[in-house]
Every structure is written in structure tokens, then in C-alpha cells.
Amino acid sequence: MDKNLMPIVSIPEIATIVDIRDEIEDVRSFYFTLDRPEIEQAFQIRSGQFIMCTVFRAGEFAVSLPFSPENDRKHISVRKVGKVTAALHQLEPGDKIGIRGPFGNGFPFEEIKGSNIIYVAGGIGLIPLRSSIIHVLQHRQDFGRVILVYGAKSSKELMYKDSIKEWQATENFETHFTIDRPEPGWSGEVGFVNHLAAKLDLPVSDTVAFVCGPPVMFNAVIKELKLKGIKEQDIYSTLERHMKCGIGKCQHCAIGRTLVCVDGPVYTYKQIRTLGEQI
């Protein structure tokens, strides 16, 4: 590996928060640049990877990279759930964070060229998929049909509304949205995302699906996709585990015989099924 492209393994690199945006309730995007120019330059990612982010005086946590490997602003989108993420939400532009990574395998890109692609996301499950969606749209001519099926509890909980508008302006990008319960002014579907997926006319052959969301939604969607005939090895997802090191040493993220931080976080459903553990 080119030494400049090596991930930041042990000692966090300092980065500055340059911009903050509210996405949905309790979820904010933090745009950042790495302080050392040579590191900023060398920081290259694959869609589906993650970093370990230090919030100084609070701790470190694992977070997906929602930006495209090409021409996109570096950021993370974080839900406030506990000690460290709450401390991050206190920060303002100009504040510093620490970064190690990028880590993990990432989604396949070269291997799936020529295929139809179905993205199915539930709630903040769109965060880890965003990078791949943009990357694919940046290379639109290399793929067949590209479809996003996205559901959330309510319209207020749909992530990345601005990005979605931009994507919809791309030719040949099909989008379908659903929310759990009817709302005034909502013209999309109502019901769970798996029900929506079941109703749609989705491609089956030469098709890969990327599914991300809470475990209940995930299992229900997989069932529908399999019923339609999509093969288990063509369904990808990212798994989440308690992570402490990100580099395969602390063992907190062990699932079956694999470690999510180095063997994942991207797994095919076929792999997930043979892990022998709850996801």
C-alpha cells in the first residue's frame, strides 16, 4: 500500500469542524477538514467504511462515512444517543475532533459494475448508504437501474432531504418513499418499507441490493427481496457492533468467527446467515 494512503491507526489526527447541519431530530452532520494538509490530502475512503472519532474530553466512537470517495465534502452524521455522541452535539464550528481510520472493508464498487442496484434504507440506515449512492450516481453510466426505497417513522425522520433532491435530478434514478403513518401533505406511500419493497416492480437478475436499517426492518426486507428471487450473496448490509479499537485487537466487535471492524462492516446476507449470532 502507498504509505500516504495508510489509515490513521493508533494516534488520532486532529480535525476541525467547519460546518454543522441539523438533519433530523437528534441527528446532526459535522463537516470537517484534517488539520495537517498532507493528511487531508491523503485521506481516501471507500464507501461503507467507518472512522473512530474522538470527542476530546469525552471519548471515542465508531461512525460511518456518508460522503463519496470522489468530490464530496467530508462529514459524519451522528445521532445523539449517549455520553460521547452528546458531547459531540455540544461542539461548534471551529472546534476540534480526532480521527482514526478509515477502517473496514467497504462496499464493493468495481465488482458490481453493470448491475442493477437497489438501495433499501430505514431511518438513519441511509447514513452508511449515502456514500455508495453518490458514488454510483457519479458513475451512472456504469450501472443498470438504480433504485432507492426509503422509509422512516414520519416525514420528519427522513434523512438527507437536500441530497435526495439532488439525486432525483439525476436521470434514471428511481426513488420510492414511505412513512409509517399517514400525515397531512404526504403524497408518498404509507406503511413499512418492506411492504413497499414487496409492491414494487424490482429487477431481479443481475441485481444487487444494499439494505441498512434497524434489525427488525432489516430482517423483514431481506425476506421480501429473497421472495422476489434476489440471491443471498447479492444482498449487502453493514453491521454495527460495540467497537473500541477499530483495528481488530480489542475483540469487542466479534461476531461469529469474524470481527466487524476488519472483516466488515459490510457483509453479504449469505455471510450474515452463517455467522451464527444475532445481528
Next chain:
Amino acid sequence: MYWLKKEQLELLVKKLAEEYKIFGPRHDRVSDEVIFDHLTDLSELDLQAAIPYNPPKFILFPHFEEILKYRYEPETKEVRIEQINLLEPKALIGLRSCDLTGLLCLDRFFLGQEYVDEFYLAHRKKLFIISNTCIRPFPQCFCVCTDSGPAAKDGFDLDLTFTGRDYLVEAGSKKGQVLIDELGLAEAGPEASALKKKIIDNSVSSFDSFALENKAWISRATNRLTTGFIKPEVWEYIGNQCFECGACSFVCPTCSCFNIEDANLESSETDRLRTWDSCSFEGYTKMAGDNNPRKPVEDRRNKRFFCKLSYSQSKKYLRPGCVGCGRCARVCPGDIGLPNVVTYIRREITGESGE
């Protein structure tokens, strides 16, 4: 091979102490246990002592360690990260072969695989290792079942074998040879190898009469753990006996799970600490929103034995993860030290069916 006279041992230790911090087995009067410890008083080194209560892993992978320090100035928003210098020459004297094998497992795990653990590497860089053949096993030992003793095969700088009066010394590295030359040790004749072999053979054949506490025919258990063909009732039976105390992980020479935590000091400084952890603890896999994929204790217990004996984990260590030291069996308040678990798996014991 060379001869080290009993009187010369002191000389050797003194010589090493000029350059290295000395660790070795000593008898602790307070606890009445043999412990592997930093020797502030070199005369406390006791190479005849029994297998120490604790393995030497704490020297490379401390129970509790500051791996990083940073200072955050809230006014200016400046951050300064300070690397901790963990590089310190250390000599480990009198390592028993199970513990040396355990250390080599840790080497392969921390230094091999996808990434190198830089903190472990810093501790490892300047080690001098002297192993000590077990001329007779201790009651808890089963290294002959796990191919990790009673004598060291590699990984040492010097290897000692007590012959009843003096020590036979073998160099395993250039560093070791240099020390032998410096001490001017007498070369042992051609009969030395045969003598050493005889001592080891004697030790192996005395397992039947001395090492009575534990046996572990691990190969069948390895198969079962790897393929996952173990009835859930067996895990339940095992899980029901676990107190979730973590003692087994802490005394195991190859257990290496850790936690990382940032601890704020009074000033604007913060220490990033890495501490031992155990897969037996319920919080180990807990995620936000109280979502815990491995809640039942048996789910967590099978993880430990998977780590020690499965084929997939052995690929990381290039051998089984258990080195047969018997410590977990000694400390477990339940009755699920590794040798017992192997028996339960081999015989599919689930409580009701009995032996």
C-alpha cells in the same frame, strides 16, 4: 549448549539488570503465592518456584495503561496529543514454556493480522526472554495436551534446564549468544543434548503421577467448536456455572480483550486508558439503546472457548489459543475451567445426563 553453574545465575541476572528491568517468579509472603513480578530485589528470583499465579502478559499488555495523553484548551480550542513512550528494555527470567507460548500467541495476534498494535509493539521491542524447562509438572498443568511444554521450543533468547545441580543453557538468538560469551560460560559436551532430552522425557512421563488436576483432550472439542455442532443445552449447562467475574480472562496468558476509556484529569489533560476486559461481562457487547446482541451468559461463555480452541481462531495464533497452564481451572468459582469445558463438550454433558 553451555553450562551455567548455580552460582553464575546471580551474575547473569546482575549483568542483565544493567540494561533491563528484571521480571521473574518470586514467592509473595502476603498472599503465599508465586507471582511473576518486577523484581526490585534481585535475590527474590526463584527459578525452582511453582508455576506463577499470574502469567507474564501484564508486562506487554498491562492491566491498566495510559496509551495516550491529550490536552484540550477550551479557550483557544487547541488540542495537543502526546504519545507515551512505552519503550523500556525488560528481561523476563524463568518463563515456563506455557507462558512463553502464550506470549508468542499474543505476538501473533497483536503484531500480525491486519494491523500492528503499536502499544504492544513498543513493549515488545526490547525484551530479553529466558525460559525455564519444567523438569516436573505442577498439579494444574496440561501443556502436553496443548503442545506447549514442558520445554520451550522457540521464542527465547536463552533457555535454561535444571539438571539437579547446574543449568544447561541454550541460546535462541544472537542477543542470547552474546550474553553467553560475555559471561564466558563453559561449553557443554556432546552429551548435553541427550541429557536435556532425557530430562524433558522424564518430565513428560511424570504428568500421569504429578499433573493430576487437569486433562484436556482438545482435538475433538476443537472440531466441535469449529463446526458449531454443540447442543445449546451444553452451553446452558456451562453458562449456568459462570459468575461473570472475569477471573478466567485475567489469569489466561492468551486472553487479550481490552477496553478503551478517556479519563479526564483535574487540569485540562485527559488520559486515554486501555484496560483488560472480559467477554464474560454483560456490558461487553452492549450498544446504544440497551441493544445487546449477546445477552444470555451462555452466549458470552461460548465465545471464550471458541477463542481458545476453534480452528478459525487457531489460524491467528498458528496454534490453539489454550497453552495448558490450568490457571482458569484454578480461579473459576464455578467449575468451568477450560479442561472441564472440554470434557463437557466431548461428552455432551448437560447436567441431567451426568457423566
